[in-house]
Amino acid sequence: MTIYGVALLAICTLVGVGLGDLLGVALHVKANVGGVGIAMVLLISARVWLTHRGALSAGIKLGTEFWATMYIPIVVAMAAQQNVLSAASGGPMVVIAAVLTVAACAGVVALISRIDKGEKL
């Protein structure tokens, strides 16, 4: 049943985001702390557990994988609702700060991946 996969995904998301909110309250932060990350770990654990029990049905896979494949369309929709006008008209300070930040962080990523080479997928 496809809905089992969608429901599993929904339950992991609800629990993860809920825990992230509680973590935010506990740390006195006005934001969700890692909710999506926690939800991802829950979903990975659920998959491992289901695989071990031989209970990972085609329906469960379809229900979650459908949403994973919808990710890029969702990103396109997300791009279409950014406040691009205000970002583009923010003046030189905004541009310089953003460009320097991205350049510096990309440089550090390059440095780290020289030292710590990962395996390709």
Place this chain on the structure above:
Amino acid sequence: MSFLVDLLTKQGLVTAFALVGVIIYLSHLISKYLTGGRIHGSAIAILAGLALAYWGGVETHGQKGIADIPMFAGIGLLGGNLLRDFAIVATAFEVDTVQAKRAGLLGAFALALGVIIPFTIGVMVARFYGYTDAVSLTTIGAGAVTYIVGPVTGAALGASSPVMALSIGVGVLKAIIVMIGTPFIAPFIGLNNPRSAMTYGGLMGTVSGVTGGLAATDPKLVPYGALITTFHTGVGCLVGPSILYFTVRAFTGG
């Protein structure tokens, strides 16, 4: 004409599915025939989305790009935080557990750098542009972390509205640059495996930028980047109005 507008408005989310599908189809055609496949179709689609957002902003003077046009309000739902997070979680289903388990230390290290480096640069640029008070400097620096950390920090410290706007502006522009730029810089920074995707997620931080950028580079890398980057905003909001502010205040003296 008004019949069509009514129909599209009433069918909000359905309209959004159709519109995004058409954008992606056209983008793949452009990728294949105009760039010979050199620029990924997804990257062109994201760029098209941003162009539409700019047009929406010009038309409506709103904050939410094309979603401010009633006919395209469904884009706001499809691309909103709710479905975005739902789909990011779904990408975890394909994650290689061995790779993810090794994320811990590297992820934490990248996260720390990903808050400190942008913040420091943001503060320095703001100082160069004549801001001297600790509240404004911290708020603009926090904006360079992400566009959520900026206003959350600014609100906690009581920053002025123009400073908040600048702070959000830096964060949004950073997200957009990361979204567009990732596929182009990926070959130069070794961004082709799960570990570097996690490092990238921790350093760049912005959820929309990192996940959008990785999607356009190699969709298989999305979950690894997302796993780390979703902690970024939380960590930023935690240290922005506290440790980072106190540090800046120690330098400015008040």
